[in-house]
Amino acid sequence: MSDQAPEKTVPGQTGLRRRTGKVRDTHINLAHGSGGKAMRDLIEDVFLGAFDNPVLAAMEDQAVFTLAELAKHGDRLAFTTDTFVVDPLFFPGGDIGTLAVAGTVNDLAMSGAVPLYLSCGMVLEEGLSVEVLRRVVASMQRTAKLAGVMIVTGDTKVVERGAADKSFLNTAGVGVVPKGVEISARNAREGDAVIVNGYLGDHGTAILIARNQLGVECGIASDCQPLGSLVAAMLAVCPEIHCMRDATRGGVATVLNEFAESSNVAIRLNEAALPLREEVKGACEILGLDPLYLANEGKLVAIVPREKADQVLAAMRAHPAGEHAAIIGEVAEEPAGVVVLHTAFGGQRIVDMLVGEQLPRIC
Amino acid sequence: MKYVDEFRDPEKAKTLSREIRHLVAGIARAKQRPLQIMEVCGGHTHAIFRYGIAQLLPDEIEFVHGPGCPVCVLPMGRVDDCVALAELPHVIFATFGDAIRVPGSKKSLLKAKADGADVRMVYSPLDALKLARDNPDREVIFFGLGFETTMPSTAMTVLQAKAENLTNFSLFCNHITIIPTIKAILDSPDLHLDGFLGPGHVSMVIGLRSYEFIAEHYRKPITISGFEPLDVLHSVWMVIKQIAEGRAEVENQYGRIVPRNGNEIALAAVDRVFETREFFEWRGLGSIDHSGVRVREEFAEFDAERKFSVPNLKIADPKACQCGEVLKGVIKPQQCKVFGTACTPEMPLGSLMVSTEGACAAYYNYGRIDTTGLKKRAPSEATLVTTEGAP
Amino acid sequence: MCLGIPGQIVEIINEDMKLAMVDVGGVRRAVNVAFIVNEAHPVSACLGDWVLVHVGFAMMRIDEQEAAATLALLREMGEYQAEIDSMKTSDLSTGAPS
Numbered sequence: 001m002s003d004q005a006p007e008k009t010v011p012g013q014t015g016l017r018r019r020t021g022k023v024r025d026t027h028i029n030l031a032h033g034s035g036g037k038a039m040r041d042l043i044e045d046v047f048l049g050a051f052d053n054p055v056l057a058a059m060e061d062q063a064v065f066t067l068a069e070l071a072k073h074g075d076r077l078a079f080t081t082d083t084f085v086v087d088p089l090f091f092p093g094g095d096i097g098t099l100a101v102a103g104t105v106n107d108l109a110m111s112g113a114v115p116l117y118l119s120c121g122m123v124l125e126e127g128l129s130v131e132v133l134r135r136v137v138a139s140m141q142r143t144a145k146l147a148g149v150m151i152v153t154g155d156t157k158v159v160e161r162g163a164a165d166k167s168f169l170n171t172a173g174v175g176v177v178p179k180g181v182e183i184s185a186r187n188a189r190e191g192d193a194v195i196v197n198g199y200l201g202d203h204g205t206a207i208l209i210a211r212n213q214l215g216v217e218c219g220i221a222s223d224c225q226p227l228g229s230l231v232a233a234m235l236a237v238c239p240e241i242h243c244m245r246d247a248t249r250g251g252v253a254t255v256l257n258e259f260a261e262s263s264n265v266a267i268r269l270n271e272a273a274l275p276l277r278e279e280v281k282g283a284c285e286i287l288g289l290d291p292l293y294l295a296n297e298g299k300l301v302a303i304v305p306r307e308k309a310d311q312v313l314a315a316m317r318a319h320p321a322g323e324h325a326a327i328i329g330e331v332a333e334e335p336a337g338v339v340v341l342h343t344a345f346g347g348q349r350i351v352d353m354l355v356g357e358q359l360p361r362i363c
Numbered sequence: 364m365k366y367v368d369e370f371r372d373p374e375k376a377k378t379l380s381r382e383i384r385h386l387v388a389g390i391a392r393a394k395q396r397p398l399q400i401m402e403v404c405g406g407h408t409h410a411i412f413r414y415g416i417a418q419l420l421p422d423e424i425e426f427v428h429g430p431g432c433p434v435c436v437l438p439m440g441r442v443d444d445c446v447a448l449a450e451l452p453h454v455i456f457a458t459f460g461d462a463i464r465v466p467g468s469k470k471s472l473l474k475a476k477a478d479g480a481d482v483r484m485v486y487s488p489l490d491a492l493k494l495a496r497d498n499p500d501r502e503v504i505f506f507g508l509g510f511e512t513t514m515p516s517t518a519m520t521v522l523q524a525k526a527e528n529l530t531n532f533s534l535f536c537n538h539i540t541i542i543p544t545i546k547a548i549l550d551s552p553d554l555h556l557d558g559f560l561g562p563g564h565v566s567m568v569i570g571l572r573s574y575e576f577i578a579e580h581y582r583k584p585i586t587i588s589g590f591e592p593l594d595v596l597h598s599v600w601m602v603i604k605q606i607a608e609g610r611a612e613v614e615n616q617y618g619r620i621v622p623r624n625g626n627e628i629a630l631a632a633v634d635r636v637f638e639t640r641e642f643f644e645w646r647g648l649g650s651i652d653h654s655g656v657r658v659r660e661e662f663a664e665f666d667a668e669r670k671f672s673v674p675n676l677k678i679a680d681p682k683a684c685q686c687g688e689v690l691k692g693v694i695k696p697q698q699c700k701v702f703g704t705a706c707t708p709e710m711p712l713g714s715l716m717v718s719t720e721g722a723c724a725a726y727y728n729y730g731r732i733d734t735t736g737l738k739k740r741a742p743s744e745a746t747l748v749t750t751e752g753a754p
Numbered sequence: 755m756c757l758g759i760p761g762q763i764v765e766i767i768n769e770d771m772k773l774a775m776v777d778v779g780g781v782r783r784a785v786n787v788a789f790i791v792n793e794a795h796p797v798s799a800c801l802g803d804w805v806l807v808h809v810g811f812a813m814m815r816i817d818e819q820e821a822a823a824t825l826a827l828l829r830e831m832g833e834y835q836a837e838i839d840s841m842k843t844s845d846l847s848t849g850a851p852s
Contacts, residue, residue, distance in 0.1 A: 214486040215810065218781040282364065282779025285759045286807065287486065288460075345592045346373040346380075347415020349729040355708040359460035360486060362513065362757050362809050363405055363434060363720050364779045366760035366804065366816055369825055378832040406756025459809075487810025489786060512756065516811045519788055564756045567806065567814050590756055597828065618820035620758075620806050626814060629789045720756075 028128040033158025046130070047120075047154060050137045051144070055117075055152040063117065063152035070116070073176035078113035080104060081172035089132065089166055091210040093202070093221030096169055097139030099297060104173040105147045105226040106246045110300065112183050112235055113175030115147060115228045120154040121170040126161045136167065147226035149173070180239055187242035188263035192331040193309035195302045197230060197316055198324040199223065200252055201280045204294030204358075209283070214360065216286065218279045225298035230321040234302065237311045243303035246296070250354055252328075253292040255301045256339045257353045264336045269329035269351065272344045287360035292341075292351055294358065303331060366619070370591030371414075379596045380419045386603045393423040399555060400424060400602055401692055403545060404562035405432030405720030406590050412729035414592035420599065427554070427692035428722035430544055431562055433509045433537070434461045435690060435714045435721045436645040439680065441537060442467035444673035448504050448535060449480040451671065455498060456482045457491035458506040465714050468678045488520035488534075495524070495532035504667045507536045512564040514538045514656065515629035518636040521658070521665050535667040536658055539643060541565050542573050543654040549581050553693040558602040560595065561587040563617040568633075570625030574613045582611045589617040636662055644677065646714060647687030686713035689722055696726040703727065758808040760816055763787070769797045776807055787812045 022045040031038040048057055055063045070077065084100045094102075101118065108115040120140065124133070144151055151171075202223040209216050227246065234241060243263070245255045260267045276291055284291050298321065304312050309327055316322030339351040387393050402408055408428045411417060417426060430436055442465050449456035449472060456472070463473045463484060476482040481501075485491050491505035507517040517534060524532045541562060548554060561574060566587045577585050584605035588598035598616040605612060615621055636659060643655025658666035667673075680686060683706075685699040696702050696715070706712040708727060715721035764782070765775035772788045774797070787800050790812050805812035 212484050212486075214484075214783075215490055216486070216781055216783045220781075277780075278364075279780040282781035285364065285367065286761075286778050286781060286783065288757045341415075343414050343592075344373060345371050345414045345416075346376045347418045347592075349412060349415045352728045356464065359463060359484065361461045361720075362459045362486070362509070363409075363432065363461050363718070364760070365762075366821060369821075372828075375825075375828040375832060378828060378835055381835060382831060404756050486783075489810045512758070512813075513809055515789060515813075516786075516809045519786065519811065562756065564758050564806075564808065564813070567758075590758070593828070597824070616824070619817045619824065620814055622814070622817075626789055628792070629813070632788075 023130060026130055028124050028126060028130060028133065028158055030126055030158050030160070033124065033156060039156065043156065046134055046137055050141045051151045052141070053150045053152065055150060056154070065117070070176050073114045073116070074178035074181070076177040078108050078111045078175040078177050079172070080107040081170065082107060083168060083170040085165065085168050086207070087165060088210055089136065091222055092206050094224035094297070095136055095139050096167060097136035098143050098224045100169045100171045101140050101143035101147060101149070102224050102226045102297060103248070104171040105149055105228055106300070108173050108175035109226070109228040109231045110183070110244050110246055111175075111177055112181035112231065112241065112244070113177045114232070115149050115173055115175040115226075117174050118144065118149055118151045119172045120151050122154070122156050123164050123168040124156065124158050125164040125166050126158055128166055133167070143226060147228050178235070181235060181241075183241055183244050185243055185245070185259050185262035188259050188265050188267075188303045188331045189242065189305075190265060190331055190333045191306045192242055192303045193306050193327050194256070194267060194269070194329040194331065195304060195309065195313060195316070195325060195327050196247070196252065196275065197227070197300055197322040199275050199277050199280070200247070200296060200299060201276060201284070201291035201294035203297040204251065205280050205283045205289075207295070208287070208360070212360075214287065216283060218283055220277065220279050220283065223296055223298035225321055227298065227300055227321055230316065230319050231300070233315045233319045234312050237315045238304055238308040240308070241302055241304050244300055246300045248297060249295050251291070251293040251295060252299075252301055253339065253351045254353060256351070259303060260339050261337050266332040266335050266337070267329055267339045268332050269339065269341045271341055273326055273328045275324050275326045288362065289358055289360060293354045306330075367591060370589065370593040372593060375593055376419060376596055379593070379600050383424070383596075383600050383603055384421050386600070386607045387421050387423045390603070390607050397423050397425040398557045398603070398606065399427050400558045400560060400599060401427040401429045401548065401556050402560040402588075402595075403429040403431040403541065404560075404565070405435065405718070406564070407560055407562075407588060407595060408432070408722055408725050409720040410590055410592060410595050412725040416592055416595055419596065424599065424603070427556060428689070429548065429692060430645070430648060430690040431510065431541060432715075432718055432720050433539060434465060434718035435686070436539070436648065437462070437465055437508070437537065437714055438644045438646040439466070439468050439678040440644070440674070440676045442471065443469070443678065444675060445472055445506055445535065446470060446475045446480070447673050448667060448671055449475050449482050451502070453500070453502050454481065455494055455501050455503045456480065456506065457485045457494055457503060458482065459486075459508060460484050461718060462506060462508055464717050466711060466717065488517050489523075492520055492524060492529070492532060495529050496527075499531060501531060503532050505532070505534050507534050507538055510539060510541050510562070510565050511568045511633070514633045514637065515568060515626070518632040521636050521662055522632060524665055525662065530664070533665050533667040533670050534658060536637070536656065538637070538656050539645070540639075540654050540656065543651050544645070544648075545577065547648060547651055548691060549577065549583070551691055551693075554691065556583060556692070557606055558583055559585040560598050560602065561585045563587055563589045563594070563621060566617070566621045566625070568626050568629050571613050571615060571621070571623050578611045578613050584611050584614070586614045586616050587621055589620065635659075646680065647684075647690040649687075681712050684713045686715050689715055696723040699723070758806045758813060760804055761807045763800050763803045763805060763812070766797060766801055772797055774800055774812070776805065776812065778807065783807070783810065785810055785812045789813055790815050
C-alpha cells in the first residue's frame with residue numbers, strides 16, 4: 001500500500017500537507033496514549049511534523065528497507081538501543097532529545113558503522129507540557145539532521161502522573177559497517193596510540209551542576225553531538241582503527257579500563273596531555289571531582305596503530321567535532337589489564353573502574 | 364590556576380626528591396627500618412595517592428595513613444541515626460556528598476534516598492539554609508560532618524539561622540576534633556612513628572600552638588602541610604630534615620594559609636555555638652574523650668538531636684572489619700584480611716573503603732598496583748607518546 | 755576535611771549578608787566572607803582578594819608573600835643542586851677544581 005524503500009528523500013520534500021497546529025491541549029493526558037484520535041493528532045502534529053520523512057509519514061506499523069539499499073554502505077548491520085531518563089530534561093548544551101539521537105548514533109558509529117535509521121519510543125507522564133514535548137522533538141530532529149539519520153518509526157505511551165519522571169525516551173538504531181572495518185575492544189596492541197577528540201568532562205560537569213543545589217555558576221555546556229562523520233573521516237585515513245568507544249557514563253577512565261581488560265594490555269596515560277577546559281578544571285577542584293570519570297556525550301576514545309596516529313589526529317583536527325583532538329597515551333604490555341596515569345607531577349597511579357557515580361566531596 | 368599550578372611543578376618535585384634522598388642517606392636508623400611518617404589528614408592521604416607521591420620517595424620512607432578522615436570514623440550507629448532522620452516525614456536531609464554512600468547497619472543515605480527519603484546533596488551548609496528558606500513547610504536537617512576546618516562554617520550557618528528566626532532548620536552535629544585523635548595515636552603501643560604531616564586546613568582555623576605537646580612531650584617532629592603535591596613533598600623534606608638534625612618542633616610549611624594563631628573569628632563562632640562533648644564514639648577507635656562537639660543549650664532549637672529522637676544505638680563493626688587497625692596505622696590496607704575480597708568499593712564492609720579519602724579506597728583505586736612493581740619503575744623509564752600535548 | 759581551593763573574589767554580592775562571588779578557574783560560586791573581614795578590612799575591601807574557599811566560605815586570605823617565599827625557597831634549592839651538578843661535571847672534564 002505504501003512506499004517501502006526509503007528513496008533518496010531529503011527531509012521536507014515529502015510533498016505532504018503540513019500537519020502542525022492540530023493539538024490544542026497544553027498538557028499530555030491519558031487520551032494521548034490511548035490509540036484514538038487524540039493520539040493520532042499528537043503523532044501527526046508533534047512527531048510527523050518534526051521528523052518529516054516519507055517512511056514515517058506513511059504511518060505504517062513498521063519501517064521497511066531494501067537490503068540492496070543497505071548493502072551500498074557495507075556488509076554488516078549494526079544495531080543498538082538505549083533508553084534515556086536524564087534529569088533535568090533540559091541542561092546547558094542540550095536536552096533529552098539531543099542525547100537520545102546522538103547517543104544511539106554514536107553507539108553505531110563506534111563500530112565504524114554508517115548510522116542510518118532510528119526508532120523512537122516514548123513514555124510520557126500525564127501532565128507533561130506539550131510545549132516541552134515539542135522542544136524535545138525539535139531537538140531530536142535537529143540532531144538527526146546533523147547526523148544524517150532519519151527517525152523512521154516510533155511509539156508513544158502515556159502513563160499516570162507519578163509513574164514516569166516527565167519522559168522516558170528509547171531510541172534504537174541501525175547502521176551498516178563498511179567492509180573490512182573490524183573495531184573491537186580486544187584489538188589494542190602494544191605501541192598503539194590512544195586518542196580523544198577534544199575537551200573531556202564537559203557533559204558530566206554540566207549535568208552535575210544542573211542537577212544539584214551546588215550553587216556553582218559556570219559556562220560549561222554539554223558536549224552532546226553526533227560523531228558519525230568524524231568517525232568516517234578517521235576511517236578514511238586509517239581503516240584499521242583498533243578500538244573505539246564513546247566515553248559516556250564513567251568517562252574516559254571506564255572505556256580505557258574496558259579496553260585494557262579486553263585486550264589484556266596496559267594503557268599508560270599522560271596527565272599533561274588530557275584536554276580539559278579551564279572551567280572544568282576549576283569545577284573539579286571546587287567539587288573534588290576527577291575529570292577522567294566524568295561523562296561525555298560527544299567524545300570518543302580511539303586506539304590506533306602508532307604509525308597512523310599523526311594522520312588520524314590531523315584528520316580529526318580538521319573536522320569540527322575533533323578540533324581539540326589529542327593523543328593522550330599509549331598501549332603497553334605491562335601491567336596487563338591496568339590503566340596507569342603518569343601524573344604531571346612526576347608520579348604514577350592506577351586509574352581504576354569507578355564504583356557508582358562520582359559525587360562531589362568536601363574532604 | 365593561581366596558587367595551585369605553581370605547587371604542582373614537577374621540576375621542584377624532582378629537586379625535593381633528590382634532597383630527601385640525600386638527607387635519608389645520612390640517617391643511620393633509616394637503614395634498619397623505614398622511617399614512618401603519619402599523614403594525619405585524609406586529604407593528604409588522597410593527595411599522596413592521586414599524585415603518586417610515594418614513588419618520588421626512597422624506600423626508606425613510608426607513609427602511615429592516619430585517622431583524619433571524618434567520614435571514615437563515622438560509626439555505623441550515627442549513619443543509622445541519619446537514615447532515621449531522613450526517613451521522617453516532611454524532612455529534607457541535606458548532606459555533603461562524602462557521607463552519602465557510607466553503609467549503616469541496614470542502609471546508606473543513598474539507599475534511603477532510593478527508597479523514597481528526601482536526601483539532598485549540598486556543597487555548603489548555607490545551601491541547606493537556603494533549602495529551609497525555600498521550603499517553609501518542610502524540616503531541613505543538615506548533617507554537620509568534619510573536623511575544625513568545617514566547624515566554623517556550620518557554626519556561622521546556625522548563627523545565621525538564629526538571626527533569621529528560622530524554625531525549620533536544624534543541625535545533626537558530628538563534628539570532631541583532631542587533637543585528641545593525635546594524642547590517642549601517640550599513646551598507642553602498636554605504633555612507632557618518626558614524624559607527622561599535620562592537617563593544613565584544620566590548622567588554618569586552630570593555629571599552631573595546639574600541636575606543641577607533640578614536639579615537647581612526645582618528642583616527635585610535625586610539619587603542618589598544604590595539600591598540593593609540592594606542599595606534601597616539601598613537608599616530608601622538612602620532617603626528614605628535623606629527624607636528620609635531631610630536632611622535634613612544630614613547623615609550618617603552609618605559611619601562605621596557616622597563621623600562627625589560627626582564625627580568631629572562626630574560633631569565636633565555634634565557641635559560641637558549640638561545646639565539647641565529654642566523649643565521642645569513633646568508628647574503629649572506640650570512644651575518645653573530648654573529641655566531639657555538640658550544640659550549646661542557647662541554640663537548642665537548631666539541634667536535631669534535641670528536636671527529634673534518633674535510635675542512638677552503638678552498632679558494632681562487622682566481625683571481619685579491621686578498620687580500627689588501619690585507621691591507627693597499625694596495618695596497611697592490603698594487610699586487612701578482607702581487603703579486596705569481602706570488602707571492595709562495590710561492597711564496602713567499612714567506611715574506609717567508601718570514603719574517597721579513606722586509606723583503603725585510596726589504595727584500592729589508585730595504589731593497588733604498587734605491589735606489582737609500579738613503584739620500582741621511575742617515571743622517566745616510561746616513554747610516552749606526546750606528539751602534541753593538550754591544546 | 756580538607757578540600758579547600760584558592761579563588762579570587764570578583765564581586766561583592768551583599769555587604770550586610772557578607773556575601774561575595776569567588777572565581778575559581780572561571781567557575782563562580784557565592785561565598786560568605788565573615789571569616790576574613792574586620793574593621794581594617796571590611797567586606798567592600800575584599801574585592802580582588804585571593805582566598806581559600808571551603809564549603810561556601812572564604813576561610814582565609816592567601817598570604818601572597820609567603821606563597822612567593824615558599825616557591826623561591828624551592829627554586830633556590832633547585833638552582834643550588836644545578837650548581838653542584840655543574841661543578842662536579844666540570845671537575846671531571848678538566849680534572850682540576852673549577
